[in-house]
Amino acid sequence: MKYDESLRTPEVRLKEAEQVGAQLRTLRIARGMTQSETAARAGVSRSTAVLLEQGDESRTLSQVLRYLHALEPGLTLAGLLKDQSAAVRVFNEAPRVQRVHKPKASTGRKAEKDPYDF
Structure with missing residues (x-):
């Protein structure tokens, strides 16, 4: 039977777990890898x-370390927490490309509402 670890874990530690997860995600994206590839x-x-x-x-330390090793074998968990990954530094320093949506040209007809425009 599995237990809900969040009930037994102090709030500050839950926030730390979220930060580790976010850093793993950033590292994966910086390395240009998919979740499926990294998981495999x-x-x-x-x-x-x-x-x-x-x-x-509730993920094990072993799973975290294996995932980190799959992303960057030479990087330690302490290194991840101290932002010592060169890939992440380059990724964070790279200029961000923003998509610009041009307004649709008016055809004189009433345009239909885009179902994906929120």
Whole structure:
């Protein structure tokens, strides 16, 4: 039977778990890898990879370390926490490309509302 670890874990530690998950996600994106690819390399399921990146506190330390090793074998957990990954530094320093949506040209007809425009 599994227990809900969040009930037994102090709030500050839950926040730390979320931060570790966010750093793993950033590292994965910086390395240009998919969750599926990283999960396969780490020997975990994709659903576990999702939970790791969300900072799920019930994931094991072994899973976190294997996922980290799959992303950057030379990087330690302490190095991840201290932002010592060169890939992440380059990723964070790179200029961000923003998509610009041009307004649709008027055809004189009443345009239909875009169902994806919220």
